[in-house]
Amino acid sequence: MPAFQLSKAIVPGNKTIELIIVAKSDSFVIEDAATIPLLLFNKGCSYRERLEGWLKAEGIIPRKVMQFGTFETIIGSVAAGIGITIVPKSSVSPWINDGKLHAYCIPEPFNNVSTVFIRRKDIFYTNTLRSFVQALSPSENDLFGERVAVESR
Incomplete structure (x- = not known):
């Protein structure tokens, strides 16, 4: 586990x-x-x-x-x-x-790299962290719900 x-x-x-x-x-x-x-x-x-x-x-x-x-x-x-x-x-x-x-x-x-933000499920979200994540992906409608935006490799 x-x-x-x-x-x-x-x-x-x-x-x-x-x-x-x-x-x-x-x-x-x-x-x-x-x-x-x-x-x-x-x-x-x-x-x-x-x-x-x-x-x-x-x-x-x-x-x-x-x-x-x-x-x-x-x-x-x-x-x-x-x-x-x-x-x-x-x-x-x-x-x-x-x-x-x-x-x-x-x-x-x-010449290019992508940046990925990964979070723990049990993390406490401060307003600062929430703002940071929203700045990474402002078009994502549900950053903290069940929907997951994942890059395929």
Whole structure:
């Protein structure tokens, strides 16, 4: 018997997160990933999996992968010129717009990820959590009832 039961997975309608490569350098080609350190979250991160999949498809084996636990450490290290990373475009827009970092597009199917919100059935819903979930999926009429919006994989 499971320790808890999931009530639902709420998937925002056709909203995806666009991923980009971020570097301090004003030039980048995917082959650079073989020599420039990759600054990534720990294994299990979907962004990292996208980059690793792209590199594998291109036949590129990175020489050095550095793992970090926080976004701030990764971006600070990229800004210092230590290496490159993969992140959601929206998370680094201010640095890109200021010219402190440079963004490079990633080809399909490696450039997008979907976000899924999963809740425990016995969770207490604060007004804050309710507002957050409704912001994820404003078109969902019955976020807290029996109907379940589930993405098929």
